[in-house]
Amino acid sequence: MKITDIKTFVVGNPPPQIGGRYFIFVKLVTDGGVVGYGEAYNASFGPHVTAKMIEDVAERYLIGRDPHDIETFFRRAYSSGFTQRPDVAMMGCVSALEMACWDIIGKEAGKPVHKLLGGRVHEALRSYTYLYPATGSVYPGETDSERNVYNDPDLAAAAAVEAVRQGFTAVKFDPAGPYTAFDGHQPRLCDIDLSARMVKAVREAVGTSADILFGTHGQFTAAGALRMARAIEPYDPLWFEEPVPPDMPEVMAQVARATSVPIATGERLTTKWEFMRLIELEAASILQPDLGRSGGILETKKIAAMAEAKHIQVAPHCYCGPIVAAANIQLAVTLSNFLILESIKTWDGFHAELLKKKIEWQDGYVIPPTEPGLGVELNEAMAEAHPWEGRHLHLEMAPDPLSR
Numbered sequence: 001m002k003i004t005d006i007k008t009f010v011v012g013n014p015p016p017q018i019g020g021r022y023f024i025f026v027k028l029v030t031d032g033g034v035v036g037y038g039e040a041y042n043a044s045f046g047p048h049v050t051a052k053m054i055e056d057v058a059e060r061y062l063i064g065r066d067p068h069d070i071e072t073f074f075r076r077a078y079s080s081g082f083t084q085r086p087d088v089a090m091m092g093c094v095s096a097l098e099m100a101c102w103d104i105i106g107k108e109a110g111k112p113v114h115k116l117l118g119g120r121v122h123e124a125l126r127s128y129t130y131l132y133p134a135t136g137s138v139y140p141g142e143t144d145s146e147r148n149v150y151n152d153p154d155l156a157a158a159a160a161v162e163a164v165r166q167g168f169t170a171v172k173f174d175p176a177g178p179y180t181a182f183d184g185h186q187p188r189l190c191d192i193d194l195s196a197r198m199v200k201a202v203r204e205a206v207g208t209s210a211d212i213l214f215g216t217h218g219q220f221t222a223a224g225a226l227r228m229a230r231a232i233e234p235y236d237p238l239w240f241e242e243p244v245p246p247d248m249p250e251v252m253a254q255v256a257r258a259t260s261v262p263i264a265t266g267e268r269l270t271t272k273w274e275f276m277r278l279i280e281l282e283a284a285s286i287l288q289p290d291l292g293r294s295g296g297i298l299e300t301k302k303i304a305a306m307a308e309a310k311h312i313q314v315a316p317h318c319y320c321g322p323i324v325a326a327a328n329i330q331l332a333v334t335l336s337n338f339l340i341l342e343s344i345k346t347w348d349g350f351h352a353e354l355l356k357k358k359i360e361w362q363d364g365y366v367i368p369p370t371e372p373g374l375g376v377e378l379n380e381a382m383a384e385a386h387p388w389e390g391r392h393l394h395l396e397m398a399p400d401p402l403s404r
Contacts, residue, residue, distance in 0.1 A: 001108065003067055003101075005029040006058045008051035009380070011321070011354070012388035018132060019344045019351065020395065022047050022388035023321030025378055026054050028100040030067065034107050037378045038100030039323035041267075041292030042092025043394035050092065057093045067101035070298050074098065078271070091270035091295050098296030099327040099374065106373035113330040113374060117301055122333050124365035127343035128170035128213060131159040150175055151194065153201035160202045164210050167364035170238065170340055171202065172213035176228060179217040180398040184244050186224040188402075196231040203235040211238035214261070217397070218245035218268075222254040229259040239264035239286050239315075253283035264288055267317040271295045275303045279310050286339060290317040292324040297331055304335050313339035320394075322351045325359060326374040333368045341366055353382050 009025040024040045024047050042050045061076045077094045078084060106113045114120055131149045149156045150173065160171045175198040177191035187195075195214075202212055214237045220228060225243035232240070240261040244251050246268045256263040264286035269275055270293055278284050287307050294300045304314045314337055316328035325344070332338045343366060344351050352358035356377040360367040369375025 001034075001066055001068070002031050002064055003028050003058070003062045004031045004064075006055055006063065008054055009378075009383045010047045010051050010388045011383045012386045012390070013321075014350055014386065016132070018349065020320055021390065021392050022394060023354075024050055024054070024096065025321065025323055025383060026058075026096045026100055027378070027380070028058070028062070028067065028097070028104060030104060034104050036067065036100035036103035036107070037323050037374065037376070038096035038098065038103070039292050039321050039327075040092040040096035041290045041320045041324055041394075042089060044089045044092075046393070047388055050089075053089065054093045054096055057090070058097055062097060062101075067104045070098060070101060070296075073101070074295065074299065086269075086271045086274050088268070088270050088293060092293050095292050095294060095296045098298065099291065099323070102297050102327070102330075103373040110372050112368070112370055112372060113297065114333045114368065117297070117331065117334045120333050120368065121336055122338060122368075124362070124367055125329060125332050125338070125341045126169065127341045127361065127364060127366050128172055128211070129163055129168050129343050129345055131156055131163065131171055131173040132345070134159075149173060153197045156198050157201040157205035160210065161205050164206050166346065167362070168210060169364050170211040170213060171206070172215050172241075173198065173202070174215040174217065175199075176214075176216045176219060178398055178402060179219040180400060180402055182401040183217075183219045183397075184221040184224060185219065185402050187220055187228050192228055192231045195228060199232045199235045199237060213237065213239055213241065213264075215241040216243055218242045220244055222251050225255045226258050229255065229261050233259065233261055237261055241265065241288070242267070249277045249281050249283040252278070253281040256283050256285070262286055264315060266290075267293070267319070269294065271299060272302050272306065276306060279306055279312060284312070286313050286315050288315050288317040290320070290324065291327040291331065292320055297327055300331055301334070304331070304337060308335075308337045311337075313337050315339045316341055318342040318344065322347065322355050322359060322376060323374070323378065325351070326369075326376040329359070329366055329368050330374055354379055
């Protein structure tokens with residue numbers, strides 16, 4: 001069996017753009033006609049540039065080769081151009097191609113990927129959702145109304161109650177204020193006050209029926225993160241996500257040692273080498289690899305195994321499209337140290353339209369598929385009907401320092 005063809009799709013996500021502004025998919029085809037799909041969580045460059053990068057990596061290291069040889073592909077791509085170090089752009093490309101290879105491997109074997117990774121540990125996967133505004137953009141500061149779930153405790157509490165009514169037992173939101181290319185910063189007193197009031201309102205609204213996941217975007221210095229942590233500690237959040245920028249895990253370890261709130265991080269990290277630094281420094285008790293960036297399914301299985309040896313849990317990140325979601329599911333179901341899965345609401349809307357069969361979600365849990373491969377098939381006609389033509393990246397930080 002050999003890979004003979006590749007095709008990429010850059011798909012615009014219609015408003016309200018839940019999961020990001022666009023998705024980058026890849027399709028691999030073998031000489032026997034078996035098709036595999038993958039997805040990159042990659043925002044360093046424009047998506048069309050990234051698609052060309054994926055094609056370049058495939059042409060160098062996959063076309064004409066056996067998709068079963070995952071280790072060989074990873075090492076060659078990881079070392080491409082005499083780099084041999086974690087590279088977020090390269091690993092986005094590798095991750096998309098690697099999960100497409102696994103899709104092919106599973107289909108050829110007639111088994112879901114999880115059966116080839118040690119088998120099923122969980123019958124269903126607990127999931128959480130972001131709190132989303134009822135109308136308008138999902139991006140803070142771009143909503144139709146000044147009051148929204150990012151800055152209004154009552155609206156956040158109401159959204160949390162609705163999520164619990166649907167069946168979710170955990171909700172996440174990011175009320176900690178703006179984040180910029182110049183972070184980390186000290187939080188403003190108004191941001192600490194608002195965050196505490198937001199978490200308090202949600203806790204009072206849901207009681208013990210749901211965990212609260214407090215998200216930030218690497219916004220703070222260690223001292224600033226600890227000021228924020230002290231303000232939200234009374235409401236017992238399940239985690240404080242990425243309290244400081246991801247480039248210095250030693251600083252994140254300072255935060256982890258000084259707060260009772262568990263630290264979660266990992267969506268911006270790649271490969272076992274970056275995650276090993278977190279583990280060795282005891283900088284986080286919950287890892288959040290995104291399989292569209294972390295290095296793919298097998299690489300993230302290794303990350304999870306290293307974490308398991310230190311009693312650290314794994315909560316796969318997914319703020320992207322449904323192919324990464326499918327890969328997350330296949331891996332998570334095999335992990336004894338799995339904690340919770342990020343869900344884009346209940347996998348309805350455009351995420352469902354992009355698949356021939358939607359991801360199954362019941363009463364707060366994702367039900368792993370039993371079909372061979374990743375268990376999902378991209379609706380290529382729908383993907384091609386929604387090309388991305390904008391200038392924005394998938395996610396962006398404010399370009400100027402924080403104004404007081």
